[in-house]
Amino acid sequence: MKKEACIICGKEVDGKPIVEDYFIKALRSIKKVFTSEVNRYKLVVCDNCMKTYEERKKRYDSSLKTLFILFALFFLMIVVLPLFSGRLPDPIAIFMAFIISLLLVVLVHLGYMPQIER
Ligand SMILES: [Zn+2]
Secondary structure: OOEEEEOOOOOOOOOEEEOOOHHHHHHHHHHHHHOOOHHHEEEEEOHHHHHHHHHHHHHHHHHHHHHHHHHHHHHHHHHHHHHHOOOOOOHHHHHHHHHHHHHHHHHHHHOOOOOEOO
16 A cells, blocks of 8 residues: 655645646656655645645646647747748747747746646
C-alpha cells in the first residue's frame, strides 16, 4: 500500500487522488534519478488544500489557454500571413517564435496543476 502525500502542503494525509498524466510521469522519472522516495507516494490533494488547489488549477488552465492563443497568433503572423502575401516564412522569425514558445511552455508549467480523479 502506497502512502498518500498532498501535492499542495506536502504532508502525508488522505485526500482526493490526482490523475497521473504525462507531466507527473515525466517528473517522477526525473526525480527517480535522484531519489527512490518518490514512487512510494500516491499523490493526492487533501481537504485543507482543496481551495488552494482550485485557485491554482484555475490559474494554470487560463495560462494554458493564453498559451494556445499565442501559438495560434505566432503561426498566423509568421507562417500564414507571409504565405498569403506570396513570401516564404522568415526562418529567423520562426526560430525566434520557437524559442519564445519554449520559454512560455516552461513558464506555464512552473504553475502546473494536475487534474483530480473524478
Ligand atoms: Zn494538503
